[in-house]
Amino acid sequence: MTEHRPLAPVRQVAAHELVVDQLRRSLNQGQFRPGDRLPSERELAEMLQVSRTTVRSAAAVLESEGRLSVRRGRGGGFTVLEPDHDSPATRREIRANRRAIRDLFDLRLVVETGAVALAALRRTDEELIALEHRLGRMQQVIREERRRPSTSLVREFQALDNGFHLALASCSRNEHLVEQVAAARQAMWTPVGSVFRHLESNANDLHADILDAVRAGESDAAAALMSEHITATRTTLESWLDRT
Incomplete structure (x- = not known):
């Protein structure tokens, strides 16, 4: 004990x-x-x-x-500088912290689903507009990267993605949730950057679905979609860890 x-x-x-x-x-x-x-x-x-x-x-x-x-x-x-996500040292560090990465995903599942459920009930029209603009830029980056593969575009998408999640958390009107979301996502940056090297055409689909649920005030649906999104990321990362 x-x-x-x-x-x-x-x-x-x-x-x-x-x-x-x-x-x-x-x-x-x-x-x-x-x-x-x-x-x-x-x-x-x-x-x-x-x-x-x-x-x-x-x-x-x-x-x-x-x-x-x-x-x-x-x-x-x-x-x-661009982090060397392919370096043996980076891979060793990620593998050595596999348990911590799993714990971070558990944390994200708890706090981000709760935050987005509150966001669906508390968001303002101005916040919705800002989220829609960010989502539009994310979709534009996906199209550009699909035409012209670029590490800088992938990193831009990841920064926009991080901002999207933090903006959703801010809509919850709960500073403690925002802090927890920010801390968990900050700790995930290196592992996620090592796995997602290109952007799939559907990379933004669940973001759009989550925003639709928030717009409609459907807190349960927003939480379920966020859980699906985080679980999909977790599955991809764990598959990568199994191969390295």
């Missing part, structure tokens, strides 16, 4: 680790895509209220992970 203790040892966290977490979250959620330049060292220090030395230390960590290119001097800065 597992013993649950009300208190646990406190671990001191260095400031640069907190900066790494923030930047990694932004990268994983697609807020910055490969090829994008991050704000300058000075700007990041001001935005995050830390020293420039702390920013440099954080950038060095992300550089060692292959997430950033760091150039010093005039014309330098921080450029986002």
